[in-house]
Structures are given as C-alpha cells and as structure tokens.
Amino acid sequence: MSPLIIGITVFVLATFVGFEVIAKVPPTLHTPLMSGANAISGITIVGAVTAAGFGAGGLATWLGFGAVVTATINVVGGFLVTDRMLGMFKRPKRADD
Amino acid sequence: MTELLYLACAAAFIIGLKRLGSPRTARTGNLIGATGMLGAVVITLVDRDVVDWGVIVAGLAVGTAVGAVAAVQVKMTAMPQMVAAFNGFGGLASALVAMSEFVRIDDPDVFANETVVTIAASVLIGAVTFSGSFVAFGKLQGIITGRPLTYPGQQLVNGVIAAGAIALIVWAIVDRSETALWLLGVATLLLGIILVLPIGGADMPVVISLLNSFSGLAASMAGFVIENTALIIGGALVGSAGLILTMLMTEAMNRPLTNVLFGAFGTGDGGGGAAGTMSDKPVKRATAADVAISLSYAQSVVIVPGYGLAVAQAQHATRALADALQEQGIKVNYAIHPVAGRMPGHMNVLLAEADVPYDQLLDLDHANSELAGADVAIILGANDVVNPSARDDADSPIYGMPILEVDRAQTVVVVKRSLSPGFAGIDNPLFYEDGTMMFFSDAKEALEAIAEALADV
Numbered sequence: 001m002s003p004l005i006i007g008i009t010v011f012v013l014a015t016f017v018g019f020e021v022i023a024k025v026p027p028t029l030h031t032p033l034m035s036g037a038n039a040i041s042g043i044t045i046v047g048a049v050t051a052a053g054f055g056a057g058g059l060a061t062w063l064g065f066g067a068v069v070t071a072t073i074n075v076v077g078g079f080l081v082t083d084r085m086l087g088m089f090k091r092p093k094r095a096d097d
Numbered sequence: 098m099t100e101l102l103y104l105a106c107a108a109a110f111i112i113g114l115k116r117l118g119s120p121r122t123a124r125t126g127n128l129i130g131a132t133g134m135l136g137a138v139v140i141t142l143v144d145r146d147v148v149d150w151g152v153i154v155a156g157l158a159v160g161t162a163v164g165a166v167a168a169v170q171v172k173m174t175a176m177p178q179m180v181a182a183f184n185g186f187g188g189l190a191s192a193l194v195a196m197s198e199f200v201r202i203d204d205p206d207v208f209a210n211e212t213v214v215t216i217a218a219s220v221l222i223g224a225v226t227f228s229g230s231f232v233a234f235g236k237l238q239g240i241i242t243g244r245p246l247t248y249p250g251q252q253l254v255n256g257v258i259a260a261g262a263i264a265l266i267v268w269a270i271v272d273r274s275e276t277a278l279w280l281l282g283v284a285t286l287l288l289g290i291i292l293v294l295p296i297g298g299a300d301m302p303v304v305i306s307l308l309n310s311f312s313g314l315a316a317s318m319a320g321f322v323i324e325n326t327a328l329i330i331g332g333a334l335v336g337s338a339g340l341i342l343t344m345l346m347t348e349a350m351n352r353p354l355t356n357v358l359f360g361a362f363g364t365g366d367g368g369g370g371a372a373g374t375m376s377d378k379p380v381k382r383a384t385a386a387d388v389a390i391s392l393s394y395a396q397s398v399v400i401v402p403g404y405g406l407a408v409a410q411a412q413h414a415t416r417a418l419a420d421a422l423q424e425q426g427i428k429v430n431y432a433i434h435p436v437a438g439r440m441p442g443h444m445n446v447l448l449a450e451a452d453v454p455y456d457q458l459l460d461l462d463h464a465n466s467e468l469a470g471a472d473v474a475i476i477l478g479a480n481d482v483v484n485p486s487a488r489d490d491a492d493s494p495i496y497g498m499p500i501l502e503v504d505r506a507q508t509v510v511v512v513k514r515s516l517s518p519g520f521a522g523i524d525n526p527l528f529y530e531d532g533t534m535m536f537f538s539d540a541k542e543a544l545e546a547i548a549e550a551l552a553d554v
Contacts, residue, residue, distance in 0.1 A: 007321050007324065012333075014333035014334055018336065021115045022118065022338045024118060025341075028442065030441035031442035031446045034338070034441060036126070037309060038183050038312060039130065039131070039134070039183070040110050040331050041313045041331065041332060043327055044315070044316040045134070046323075047322070048190055049147075052197075053145055053147035065156050066156075067191075067193035067197060068152070068157060069159045070189045071187065072160020072161055073167070075134055076165055079130065079131040081168035085449070088173075
C-alpha cells in the first residue's frame with residue numbers, strides 16, 4: 001500500500017473511532033469536550049516542530065516558527081482552559097436532597 | 098519504533114476523549130490527552146535531526162506564554178471566544194506546516210501529485226478555520242456586530258471565490274506553483290471571513306462546533322503532507338468530535354446546517370423591536386417584591402438561563418438566589434437548552450463556575466417534565482428557546498425547534514432588559530400570557546433584588 005492509501009485508511013478508521021467514543025457525551029461536558037478536542041487538534045505541533053527544526057533557513061524556517069507558536073498556543077491554552085473548566089464541575093451534593 | 102510511539106500518543110488521545118465523556122473521569126481524560134501531546138512533542142524532538150533548536154525553543158516559549166496566560170485569565174463568560182481563538186490558531190498552524198513543507202524543497206517537481214493536493218487541502222482548511230474563527234471571535238467579543246452581515250450578491254461572491262480557490266489548486270498541482278499556493282491562502286482567508294460574517298450571534302454554537310471540526314481536519318491534512326499517523330488520527334478524532342457537536346446543535350435548532358450557514362438567520366440582536374407584531378399588547382410588569390411573593394409560595398422552581406445571563410455575568414447571583422430558595426425547602430433546578438448561549442454547553446460552564454452541582458442542570462427532556470409540575474419558572478435572558486411559537490405556530494420561522502416549555506409552569510417570570518424581540522427577531526407570545534410576569538432589568542440586578550425581597554417576605 002502506498003503511504004497515501006495507508007493514510008486514508010487510518011483517517012477513515014480514526015473518524016469512526018471518534019464517532020463511537022464521543023457520541024454519548026452529556027450536555028454538561030459539551031464545552032470541555034470541545035476545548036479538549038480542540039487542544040488535541042494542536043497535534044499539528046509535531047509537524048510544526050519538524051518544520052522549524054530542519055535548518056532549511058529563510059522562509060521555510062520562519063513559517064515553521066509561526067507554526068510552532070500558533071500550535072503551542074492551541075495546545076497549551078486548550079488543555080489548560082479545559083482543566084480549569086473541569087476543575088469547577090462539582091459532584092452532586094446528596095445532602096441537599 | 099518511532100511510529101509505535103506516535104501510535105501510543107494517538108491511543109492516549111482516544112482514551113482521553115473517551116474519559117471526557119463522563120463528569121467523573123473528564124479531568125483525568127484531559128490530562129491523559131495532554132500527556133499524549135507532550136509525548137508526541139518529545140518523540141519528535143528526539144527522533145528528528147533537529148538543526149535549529151533555537152527556533153523551536155523560542156516558538157515553544159512564546160506559544161506557551163501566550164496560551165497559558167490566556168487560559169488562566171479568561172473569564173468563563175468569555176469562554177466561547179477563547180475556544181474560537183484557540184481553534185483559529187490550530188488551523189493556522191496546520192496551514193503553515195504545509196506551506197513550510199512546500200517552500201523547504203528547492204525542486205517542487207519531487208512532490209507527487211497527491212502531496213500537492215494534501216498541501217493545498219491543508220492550506221485551504223487551515224486558512225478558512227483561522228479567518229473564520231477570528232471573525233467568530235470578533236462577533237463574540239463584540240468587536241464585530243453579532244447581526245448577520247449581508248449584502249446583495251453574497252452567494253455569487255462566495256461562489257466566485259470558491260471557484261477561484263479550486264482553480265488555484267489545479268494551478269498548484271499542474272505547475273507545482275508556490276505562487277498558486279500563496280494565492281490560495283489569501284483566497285481561503287477571505288472565504289473564511291465572508292462565510293462567517295453573515296451568520297448571526299445565536300447561531301454561534303453551530304459555527305464554533307463546525308470550526309472545531311475543521312481544525313481537526315486541517316491537522317489531519319497536515320498529517321498526510323508530512324506522513325505522520327499521529328496527526329492523521331488526532332485530527333480525525335477532533336474532526337468527528339466537532340461534527341457530532343455540530344449535528345447536536347443543528348438538531349436542537351431543528352434547522353439544517355446549510356440554513357444555519359447560508360440562511361443569514363435573524364434580523365438582529367434585538368435593537369429594533371418596531372417590527373414586532375404584538376408589541377402593542379399589554380404585558381404584566383412585575384417588581385422584585387411580586388416575584389419574591391410568588392417564589393415564597395412555590396415548592397418547585399425552574400431557572401432557565403440564556404445568553405443574557407452570560408452578558409450580565411449573573412451566574413453567582415443566580416446561585417445565591419437558588420441557595421436562598423433551597424434554604425426555605427424549595428426545590429430548584431436549571432433547565433438548559435442545548436443552544437442556550439453562544440457555544441455548546443455554555444450555560445453549564447457558567448453555572449459550574451458558580452458551584453451549581455451538575456445534577457441540578459436538566460437537559461431538554463428532563464427539564465420539560467420538571468417544568469410541567471413547576472410552580473415558578475424564572476427565565477434569565479433567554480428568549481427564542483422558550484418561545485411557544487416554535488411549538489404552536491406553523492408559520493413561525495423557528496417552528497419545529499424543540500423548546501423549553503416554560504408556559505407549562507404555573508407562573509413564568511421573564512427577566513429581560515426590554516421587550517425587544519430575541520435574536521431571531523420573532524415576537525414571543527409567552528410575554529403576553531396571563532401567567533407571565535415581566536421583570537425588565539439586567540439579570541444580575543434583578544436576581545439580587547429578588548433575593549433581597551425574598552428575605553423580607
């Protein structure tokens with residue numbers, strides 16, 4: 001199989017996995033799910049680090065630098081803000097009932 | 098070996114997302130996802146023959162500082178625009194990765210056709226995500242008007258730019274043209290702007306979910322470019338997560354996605370009101386004391402929060418009133434419409450910040466059965482999601498949208514700043530019903546006044 005076909009296979013299967021894993025999320029967790037997933041989309045940071053580190057110089061390196069900065073904002077900000085939100089979710093207080 | 102380590106990171110994403118689906122495991126789920134991400138970065142740094150350490154370290158430092166400060170300082174009421182901004186940065190990063198890969202190679206003829214296609218796709222999706230997200234950010238932050246911005250020939254302009262983008266992709270493939278890719282970037286940045294501008298504020302839950310999905314797709318495409326399965330899998334997971342939320346939101350509005358995106362739904366954010374057909378009908382105005390008296394006789398109260406609660410930052414005042422009611426033995430629940438606010442789960446996050454236990458937050462079905470037996474329903478800055486026209490009036494533009502049936506409660510208290518129609522520009526017959534009391538005020542001030550009056554009853 002060519003790399004492209006392997007890639008497409010992985011993509012399609014991962015999409016199905018995503019649907020199965022996420023389908024039944026309660027509304028309370030919609031925002032954290034979205035911002036947590038958003039942080040995961042920052043996985044492009046792997047490509048960014050590669051692009052920035054090649055030592056190609058010039059424009060390619062600058063584009064890589066921009067990619068590292070933006071991807072890192074996405075990753076660090078995304079995971080932190082999700083953790084902050086989830087830290088606020090309180091367990092039900094049985095005593096009130 | 099490296100491939101297997103990347104696979105482990107992808108597995109961490111799947112486990113993390115799975116755990117994000119339940120309140121008890123969500124926080125560790127997020128941590129597992131973050132750990133997978135850290136692992137992926139470390140693997141990359143070790144595996145690749147990094148030449149420019151300085152560039153990478155500088156980039157990571159700047160990005161970490163900006164991201165951390167933003168995440169720690171953002172107010173919960175501003176969370177929708179924060180998520181939009183992070184989305185946008187993710188999309189931009191994927192587009193930049195693809196462009197860097199193309200620019201780096203001196204002889205572009207070494208690229209296979211499909212590689213150029215995936216580079217173009219990364220640029221396209223990444224750029225649309227970036228500019229679209231920042232237009233959404235501007236709307237949510239109040240920098241750009243929340244109204245749908247429309248002009249004659251809008252669809253034609255969209256079509257021309259979309260056709261131009263396709264032509265540029267063909268040019269890029271045929272000629273291996275760097276110029277074509279740059280122009281594609283410019284065209285798709287423009288496309289993102291003009292696609293989101295005509296979408297009104299109340300449709301933002303759909304837009305943000307969809308852009309979330311796009312940011313994942315962009316990462317996947319970048320994964321094809323650099324042939325990295327961690328990117329492909331991670332991106333695909335986010336793509337499906339965003340798509341699920343998008344579908345949930347459009348279902349909750351009972352409108353197809355195409356209508357949300359291209360319908361320029363809603364005439365404004367409530368400035369006008371002159372067009373309201375029923376505005377001359379009388380409403381029953383209430384004071385804080387009137388509301389407090391009704392509440393003191395109640396056994397069951399349902400609070401219905403909407404965007405007005407976020408605008409007024411009234412989540413803590415809401416909790417304070419609920420506490421006061423509960424001390425008197427009155428049952429208090431919150432009815433949460435899926436599209437209340439400006440992003441999926443917006444109200445849940447706000448109320449969580451005010452320490453409201455999540456089992457008091459009822460979804461649509463549970464809320465409606467609770468409302469049927471409720472004595473008082475307090476509506477805080479929500480409008481279209483409680484509009485009975487959606488249920489009763491087949492001619493209404495929002496007919497068929499599932500609503501919170503607050504009119505089934507004995508008494509309805511509507512806290513609202515004015516009688517202006519909601520985002521959709523549709524008058525709300527609920528305001529004129531016999532059992533409805535209108536309390537014209539900012540949500541926070543109203544809640545504080547009611548709590549004070551309640552203490553005196």
